[in-house]
Amino acid sequence: HHGEFPNDSLLIKQGIEKFHVGGKIWQETQENIFSELLNVIDIKLPLAYPEGNQLTNPIFILLAGLTTTSDWIASNEDFFPFLNADLPPTDYFAIAEKQAQHALKTLGWYGWKSKGAPATFKELFPKFSPNALQQKIIEIAPDLVPPFMAIIEAPTGTGKTEASFYLADTILQKEHNAGIYIAMPTQATSNQMFSRTAEFLAFRYGDDELNLHLVHGASLLTNLEEQFKPTGIWGDEQPDMSNIRSHAWFLPRKRTLLAPFGVGTVDQTFLSVLKSKHFFLRLFGLSHKILIFDEVHAYDIYMTEIFKTLLHWLSAVGTSVIILSATLPLQTRKELMQAYHAHQMVEESVEFPRLSTVSEGSAQVINIGEFPSRKIQLGWIGQDINNITSTLKDKLSEGGCAAVLCNRVQRAQEIYNAVTDAFKDEKVETILFHARFPLCWREDIEARVLSNFGKGNGKRPLRSIVIATQVIEQSLDLDFDVMITDLAPVDLLIQRIGRLHRHENSSNPPKRPDKLKHPQCIISAPSIENDNLSPDFDLDSHIYSPYILYRTLLSLGKRQVLVLPKETDELIDNVYSLEPSASYSDKVWERLKSMQSEMMKKHSESARNAHNYLIPLSNTSLLGRLTSSLSDDLQSVSRGVLTAPTREISPSVDIVCLIKRDDGIYILDDQQPLNIQAPLTTQQVRACLRANVTINNWRVIKYFLNIAEPPSKSFKQSAALRWHYPVIFESDTYTGDGFTLSLDRNRGLKIKFS
Incomplete structure (x- = not known):
């Protein structure tokens, strides 16, 4: 009920104090109640043990989650009012059964039912035909045996989301799973994915009750303040605090895990394997569902360690996983497959784009066809803000829509000030978009950006500049004519470049000035001319590894053109491979080895930090040593409250x-x-x-x-x-x-x- 287990020492202490256990009369009363319960629900002893005659960790966790959920629902006096009548157990059970049905229906537990048969891709997406990627998913879907994990690696804008929706729906109908949860890297990407998911589910099920749950946060319950008030649980210090603690679970960011369908940040899934309150309830909510993880390449070492532990648990509790990424290093893919199912592994190298699957009996990696490559013109400028404003003046002289991507909020604000000043006498729409806006303002900005630069938009500005941080790097379906970006790791640069001419092949492609007919990306970076061994990455080195930034700079610094997605694997391998490049001088390679050593130390430290909070599946003392005072409130810090960190970032x-x-x-x-x-x-x-x-x-x-x-x-x-x-x-x-x-x-x- 309170989200944590008593530790061994507390149990031993209370075991000695018989006051807490009760004497013979108390024990007889317990046995009588248990006997009456067996009679009422017609259960015969002895009860069968789980397979293997032992209570394994996954079974224990699911039982703990089920018990807590049942406890909270049953504690609601609105659904189960106290009865003064002295009723026989069978009569009381009949009343309680009707009350329970009413409670579960009111709370939305019955909000979704399987259609019973998979739909075709055309039925789910009647407006377009499947491409090569989606066709391959259609072919392999019938042969996948849950629980499984599928990793779809394909370029941005190639329909990975639709492919994952089709695969999830097919398995959902075939296996009658508990639902779908979609985990996104950021709040901004969650917002847009929520809209796409709501639209898909409304089309698929056409069920008002289901849509209502989505509108209210894709949640099991609705308003936290009015709808659910469990009371009278022994051990609560005072009634009002009991309600506050209990209500906290049903806030939108948490309750989505219990709902049949949910969209949220990946952090909520991570908390299910961290030593945080109610971790077992989260795992219970995720069990036997289909989880879709988008933009996995955005995870750092710390997050990846948590993710691998989560994958191990999800496999054990019967949850299938679909991972989407446009840029995933080879080693990361292998580690994720190994984490989900340690006994299944494939070593062969398959060209990008590819589909990897792993389940109890098999593992494979296959190519999923070719996508047309396009040439991206690369340009280079210094990090001084004046370079950015002068470049924008040149590129937008005939009109057009530009994006300036910054690694830090303060730099974005400084560039916005410089750009608005430089264009103050010209008709240019300028928008600043970052995470340090109040939510009500940020939502307005996001809606404006999507309206101006989203697919099928007829109101695209003639001349516009969006200055943004990483909030537009992932999942937002935006199209720009030209881009200026701070230097970032090569895989993230490829993600950013994916916002260039993204809607060129849509039914209503944007009209572009002659000067910007071809996609152009200008990278703002320190110089490495004359074998500069110490490029100044400034505060960006606190966000990204200096080693990866330097190798990205060395890999791209002499290029004028990128051919994507054809060169995706080559570019990522050049940066993330631990082997030296023949083109590096001895001095450069010595410098790289020193930077690499520093990076590996930090990676090891990050992995250790993650493992301090993780709950491994093989934990032999799951009950006795997992008591924890760690809060599950993300990000924010408070007096005397320690949180279970889902990301290795500064407190906030x-x-x-x-x-x-x-x-x-x-x-x-x-x-x-x-x-x-x-x-x-x-x-x-x-x-x-x-x-x-x-x-x-x-x-x-x-x-x-x-x-x-x-x-x-x-x-x-x-x-x-x-x-x-x-x-x-x-x-x-x-x-x-x-x-x-x-x-x-x-x-x-x-x-x-x-």
């Missing part, structure tokens, strides 16, 4: 932007005044969440943890806001200890240190 703090006006305090973009000490309504909670900004600067975090006032009582009593800090901006400014936060509609949250 969540602030809610409140605005001080003459007549009171308002939530950002909300029209009603707020009493910050009074209990919050559901509408106010949602408005606060939409006014949230996440900050990962340590000086700001330290201030809110140790100096600023703690969250207000109203925030503490809200399951959704208990770790958020209300920040009151006066004239769009908030002054902390040695820093200033300022809100700007076009630039987002700016941090300035004094």
